[in-house]
Amino acid sequence: MSxxxxxxxxxxxxxxRDFLKNIGIAGAAxxxxxxxxxxxxxGPANPDAEITxxxxxxxxxxxxxxxxxxxAIERLEKRYTAKYGKKTTVSDVPAPEGVLFGYAxxxxxxxxxxxxxxxxxxxxxxxxxxxxxxxxxxxxxxxGNFSFSADKLYKGYPESGKLGDYGVQVGGNAYTPVGGLSxxxxxxxYAANEMVPDKDYFYVPVxxxxxxxxPCVKAxxxxxxxxxPNGVVVIDYNWCIGCRMCQLACPYGARRFNWGEPNxxxxxxxxxxxxxxxxxxxRGVMEKCTFCLQRTxxxxxxxxxxxxxxxxxxFGNLLDxxxxxxxxxxxxxxxxxxEEMSTYPKFFYFVG
Amino acid sequence: MIKKDNSRRAFFKKAAAVAGVVxxxxxxxxxxxxxxxxxxxxxxxxxxxxxxxxxxxxxxQLVLMTDNEKKLMLDELLDTYHKExx
Numbered sequence: 001m002s003x004x005x006x007x008x009x010x011x012x013x014x015x016x017r018d019f020l021k022n023i024g025i026a027g028a029a030x031x032x033x034x035x036x037x038x039x040x041x042x043g044p045a046n047p048d049a050e051i052t053x054x055x056x057x058x059x060x061x062x063x064x065x066x067x068x069x070x071x072a073i074e075r076l077e078k079r080y081t082a083k084y085g086k087k088t089t090v091s092d093v094p095a096p097e098g099v100l101f102g103y104a105x106x107x108x109x110x111x112x113x114x115x116x117x118x119x120x121x122x123x124x125x126x127x128x129x130x131x132x133x134x135x136x137x138x139x140x141x142x143x144g145n146f147s148f149s150a151d152k153l154y155k156g157y158p159e160s161g162k163l164g165d166y167g168v169q170v171g172g173n174a175y176t177p178v179g180g181l182s183x184x185x186x187x188x189x190y191a192a193n194e195m196v197p198d199k200d201y202f203y204v205p206v207x208x209x210x211x212x213x214x215p216c217v218k219a220x221x222x223x224x225x226x227x228x229p230n231g232v233v234v235i236d237y238n239w240c241i242g243c244r245m246c247q248l249a250c251p252y253g254a255r256r257f258n259w260g261e262p263n264x265x266x267x268x269x270x271x272x273x274x275x276x277x278x279x280x281x282x283r284g285v286m287e288k289c290t291f292c293l294q295r296t297x298x299x300x301x302x303x304x305x306x307x308x309x310x311x312x313x314x315f316g317n318l319l320d321x322x323x324x325x326x327x328x329x330x331x332x333x334x335x336x337x338x339e340e341m342s343t344y345p346k347f348f349y350f351v352g
Numbered sequence: 353m354i355k356k357d358n359s360r361r362a363f364f365k366k367a368a369a370v371a372g373v374v375x376x377x378x379x380x381x382x383x384x385x386x387x388x389x390x391x392x393x394x395x396x397x398x399x400x401x402x403x404x405x406x407x408x409x410x411x412x413q414l415v416l417m418t419d420n421e422k423k424l425m426l427d428e429l430l431d432t433y434h435k436e437x438x
Binding site (some may be wrong): 025131134171204209212229254259319334335338349 | 370395405410417
């Protein structure tokens, strides 16, 4: 009897082994068949243009050794070159020392032509059609929304009295700012062929405000988005898990998600890219304005600034008192968002 | 007693099972990608994101900063930078 049981046990073991073997074969077959079926569904593709296993498994770029970074860059350059049919470079130029980038936009000069929007799309390899992903939105705001009374600007703050500078006065600026621009009745989708500027409107382009204390960075569960030493909030696209928490956290709605594979025609692809900047993104990752760090880290201006025909945009180093942005902060009428939430944006709007 | 079956019939059975698993996996993938991947669907989602931004921005108000506010803001920006540098 015991012999029979032993024999049965052996048979069962053998059968289980067979079962596992079959599962293994099925898994291997599925792995082999998968790329074949993908290729069959989208047509023959260059294998160099596909995301490799090594790329999928790579770590956070900041934590990589120099050797790993070199390999990661090499992989990306190979993939982009094969995919877009042009020699593509992926730079990893580090953030320059002693620089804190700031941006200022003159809303009394902006004419709403949206050249900045299109220059941004071209420079940063955004998806072109279905959908065209734009990082800059131009708000068209009725001029009636603007109110300003210079003589009341400093009212409502504590003033020196006979007893000294003690006590807090209320009123004036304390609760009701005397100058401001309401965004009520804003139109973002004015027609592309509309004549601009309309004399009854202000135009206010909105993009990532590069907050010094960014809520999006705090919200990211994997630290794929972080603030670089120049104060620019960047994303490691390969480390992003696409959870969209950062998008929910952004008080300006300035982040864009790649819901599908970006549609970037090879002829329109900008082959000069940066790892944290304008390199082509993939489906399921977040993207946003980086102040064109592929340019600014090399001492150039952002593409939107260069495209502006009226010089409404100014860019510079906030640590340098002689820079354009610092001079603007010192001498011009600068705005802040009323609902600022202590994020300390480094993108300023000004008039004058 | 369970005996190992090495017959041709068993081989075809296994082959059919493998093909079935692969086909099911591919079909599931196709279902998932088609449900979220059509151009119209993606466009709608993207427009939804932009509309959210419009809604957020249309509820904001830009207010003029006093010299003191500007100074405090700049001090905070520079302080944060220097603290992190240290």
